[in-house]
Amino acid sequence: FDHCGIIIAVLTMASKSSLQPSPVAAAFRSLQWDPLSSLRLTPQETALLRMAESNPIEYTLGDARDATMYVRVLLKLLAEASVNVSGHVARITEECNENRALDALDADPLGVVTHYAIAKLSTIIATLSSTWAAENGVSIGNVFYAGSEGVLIEQWKALLRVISKGKGDAYAQRSAALCLAQILVAACPSQRGASDTNAKDGAGRAPSYSSAIEPLEALTAWVITQLKSPNAVTVGTTVPAIMTLTSATEGRQIFAASGGIKYLSRQLRQREKSKSSASERKANSSVQQLYELAFCLWCLTYELNNFADVRADFAKDGLPVMALVELVSSAPREKVVRVALAALRNLATCSADIHPEPDMPRIDSKVFLGEMIACGLMKAIKLLRDRQFTDPDIVEDVDKLHKLLADNFKEMTRWEVYQNEVETGQLSWGSTHTEAFFKENAKMMEGKDGDFKLVKILISLLSSSDEDISAIACFDLGEFCRHYPNGRAIAKRLGGKDLAMTLIEHDNPELQRHALQCVSKMMVQNWEYVK
Numbered sequence: 164f165d166h167c168g169i170i171i172a173v174l175t176m177a178s179k180s181s182l183q184p185s186p187v188a189a190a191f192r193s194l195q196w197d198p199l200s201s202l203r204l205t206p207q208e209t210a211l212l213r214m215a216e217s218n219p220i221e222y223t224l225g226d227a228r229d230a231t232m233y234v235r236v237l238l239k240l241l242a243e244a245s246v247n248v249s250g251h252v253a254r255i256t257e258e259c260n261e262n263r264a265l266d267a268l269d270a271d272p273l274g275v276v277t278h279y280a281i282a283k284l285s286t287i288i289a290t291l292s293s294t295w296a297a298e299n300g301v302s303i304g305n306v307f308y309a310g311s312e313g314v315l316i317e318q319w320k321a322l323l324r325v326i327s328k329g330k331g332d333a334y335a336q337r338s339a340a341l342c343l344a345q346i347l348v349a350a351c352p353s354q355r356g357a358s359d360t361n362a363k364d365g366a367g368r369a370p371s372y373s374s375a376i377e378p379l380e381a382l383t384a385w386v387i388t389q390l391k392s393p394n395a396v397t398v399g400t401t402v403p404a405i406m407t408l409t410s411a412t413e414g415r416q417i418f419a420a421s422g423g424i425k426y427l428s429r430q431l432r433q434r435e436k437s438k439s440s441a442s443e444r445k446a447n448s449s450v451q452q453l454y455e456l457a458f459c460l461w462c463l464t465y466e467l468n469n470f471a472d473v474r475a476d477f478a479k480d481g482l483p484v485m486a487l488v489e490l491v492s493s494a495p496r497e498k499v500v501r502v503a504l505a506a507l508r509n510l511a512t513c514s515a516d517i518h519p520e521p522d523m524p525r526i527d528s529k530v531f532l533g534e535m536i537a538c539g540l541m542k543a544i545k546l547l548r549d550r551q552f553t554d555p556d557i558v559e560d561v562d563k564l565h566k567l568l569a570d571n572f573k574e575m576t577r578w579e580v581y582q583n584e585v586e587t588g589q590l591s592w593g594s595t596h597t598e599a600f601f602k603e604n605a606k607m608m609e610g611k612d613g614d615f616k617l618v619k620i621l622i623s624l625l626s627s628s629d630e631d632i633s634a635i636a637c638f639d640l641g642e643f644c645r646h647y648p649n650g651r652a653i654a655k656r657l658g659g660k661d662l663a664m665t666l667i668e669h670d671n672p673e674l675q676r677h678a679l680q681c682v683s684k685m686m687v688q689n690w691e692y693v694k
Contacts, residue, residue, distance in 0.1 A: 185278035185334050186255045190264035192216075194279060199272060202243045208236045215283075220290050225299060230306045231316070234287060237280045238318035244276040245325045245335075252278060253332035274332075277325065281338045284322075288345050303349035308370035315374040319346065323378070326385050333400055340404035343382055344414075350375035351411040372413070379414065383421050390426035395452060398430055402455045409462035416470070419463055424476040424483055427460050431486040450495050457490060457502045464509035468517045474526040477510060481534045481587035484510065488538040491547070497554065500547070504560040507535065511567045532571040537583035539591065541568050578604050585617050588624060590635040598642060605646035615653060618643060622654070625662040630671045637663060637677035641684035651685045660685050 185191075196202070196209045204212075215223045215233055224230040252267050252274025259267060268275045290296060291303045309316050325332075325339040348354055350370040382404065389401045405423075408414035431453065460483065466473045477483045487510075490503040510531040535541075547561045572580075581595040581604070594600060610616045621643070624636035640659050644650040654660060663685070666678035 183334070183337075184258065185282050185338075186258050187252055187264045187267045187275050187278055188282065189259055189261040190268040190275050191279050191282070193265060193268060194272075194275065199276065201273070202240060202276065204236075204239075208239070211236055220286055221295060221299075224287065224290055224296070224301055224306070227301050227305045230287070230291075230301060231309060234284065234306060235316065235318055237283050237287075238316075238321045240276055240280040241284075241325060241339075242318065242321035244273040244280065245321065245328070246273070250274045253335065256333065277332075277335055281325070281335055281342065284342045285338055288342055292345070303346055304355070304370040307346045308350065308374070311368065313350075313368045313370045313374075315346075315350065315371065315378065319343065319378055322346075323381055323385075326382070333396055336400040337403060340382065340385070340401060341407060343378070344404040344407035347375045347379045347382065348407055348411045348414055351413040353412040354410070379408075379417055380421075383408065383414075383417050383423070386418070387421050387423060387426055390423070390430055393433060395449065398456075399452060402452065402459075405459045406455065406462075409459050412466070412469075415463055415466050419466060419470070419473050419476055422476075424460070424463055424473070425479065427456055427463075428483040428486040431456050431460065432482075432489060450499065453490065453495060454499045454502065457487070457499060457506065460487070461502050461506040461509070464506050464513075467509060467513035471515065471526070474513065474515065478526045478530055478534070481538070484531060484534040485538050485587055485589065488535060488540045488543065491540065492543040494547075497552065497557070501554055501557050501560075504557060504564065507540070508560045508563055511535065511564060528567075529571065532567060533575065533579065533583040534587055535564075536568060536572055536575070536580065537587045538589045540564070541572065544568060578607055582617065585620050585624075585639075588620070588627070588632065590624065590632045590639075592631075592635060596635055596638055601639070601642035601646045605643060605650070608643050608647055608650075615657065618653065618659075619657055622657055622659045622662060625659070625666065630669075630674045633666065634671075634674045634677040637666065637674070637681040641677075641681035644681075644684045654685055 196204055196212060211233060223233055250273070251271035255267060264275075287306075288303060291301060291306060296302055304313065307316055307319070308314060322339045322343040325335050326343065330336075350372045352372055355369050386401045386405055386408070389397055392398060405418070405427075408418055463473070464477070467477065484507070487503045487507050490499055491507070494500050511528050513528050513531070515525050515527040544561055544565050547557075548565060552558055552561075575583075577595055577600065581600070584590055584595065590596070608615060608617050618640070621636045621640050624632055625640070627633045627636065640654055640663065644654050647653070660682060663678050663681045666674055667682065669675045669678065
């Protein structure tokens with residue numbers, strides 16, 4: 164995929180994500196504007212709304228000035244109606260028939276107006292992104308950005324209010340966030356098309372990106388807040404907007420700088436763990452969300468060669484690589500495997516030479532390949548090579564990653580393999596978890612700065628929810644105590660003994676045995692005689 168491919172794929176997916184209609188859409192045609200005095204509509208604005216209802220959307224948008232007037236009225240509706248965006252309509256999640264929708268209109272007319280305005284804005288933006296709009300010289304850029312400078316119209320803030328205050332209204336938040344993302348991304352220099360500079364009104368100006376930067380940052384801040392939630396519905400409100408933001412280089416930069424890579428990776432691991440215990444319907448929904456989140460992470464890998472900060476975020480705590488490897492290993496659906504493999508391939512081939520950062524540690528493909536090996540990707544790739552895939556991209560990515568991993572593994576020392584394993588927290592029994600290995604490498608455990616970083620990580624892994632990892636950490640810690648001078652005192656000082664003691668009465672007999680041996684090695688100087 165090139166960058167053009169990303170844009171096409173993202174816009175297609177984001178459009179599909181936004182197709183879910185408002186649950187009260189059946190009440191839209193029954194809206195009466197005159198009784199709704201709290202909306203403070205002028206006679207001209209009411210007439211414009213009625214005219215737009217009675218004509219095809221292309222007629223209303225045919226002239227950029229008329230189109231701008233119409234969207235301003237819709238945004239005014241949103242601003243006035245969304246004062247209370249958590250009312251009766253916000254709590255409706257299933258699509259209503261006409262009778263139920265009319266009941267909702269009676270109970271919460273402003274809630275229905277909020278949904279109506281958002282639905283109309285969604286239709287307008289979809290139309291302005293179509294080939295018809297390009298042929299007729301209208302675009303998001305010359306409808307939502309005004310004046311000779313092409314500045315974003317002030318009324319955009321109504322969308323942000325719905326996003327920020329519409330907690331509980333999944334339709335309003337999801338659709339408003341997508342609308343705002345599409346409006347803002349249209350101003351990004353990397354996304355500008357011919358339609359923005361060939362408007363019928365002859366303005367001949369592109370939308371001002373500087374006027375969109377602060378709104379982009381505000382939208383991204385909201386997205387990050389939502390991504391911190393463990394709730395799949397809450398996260399789902401952000402997905403179409405994230406996909407749109409990550410279609411543009413500028414959006415990817417702002418998202419990554421806000422910590423987006425970390426929070427996407429956390430969500431991927433959380434969604435993958437919860438998927439197995441869900442019902443079939445929820446599991447299918449969860450797989451779709453896994454795919455969309457992995458898709459966004461893949462889009463972000465296209466900035467690896469451009470920014471050292473992005474490479475550093477992808478390398479932080481080994482979390483992104485771990486999340487992607489888990490997706491490949493569990494293989495929930497072919498489409499999820501495809502996008503996870505594509506992201507891993509970009510990580511495995513990135514370079515620090517194009518835009519080097521002299522003041523930062525060098526992070527390149529070798530770092531990521533080491534993490535992939537530590538997370539067990541070689542085994543997963545071997546299993547994938549035995550499967551029959553219909554998608555040639557998957558076959559190509561599997562073969563490429565197999566070669567890169569094998570070549571890198573040959574160059575790595577046993578110590579480097581062990582170090583990557585501990586740092587990623589993905590411990591598995593093998594030749595690096597033996598008495599012979601620690602006899603040879605115990606001295607290396609003190610680290611370059613003498614901070615015993617790996618020992619501290621091992622101690623933290625004693626509390627792992629994975630009992631195998633806890634057992635291996637017990638073994639490694641005990642061997643460190645045996646073979647490093649004064650290792651017993653160091654492990655005790657760092658809290659290793661107290662944590663290991665808590666595992667001696669664990670329900671798992673294997674973990675119990677390793678914990679007992681670990682504590683014994685800390686207490687007894689000549690362990691080999693006890694053994």
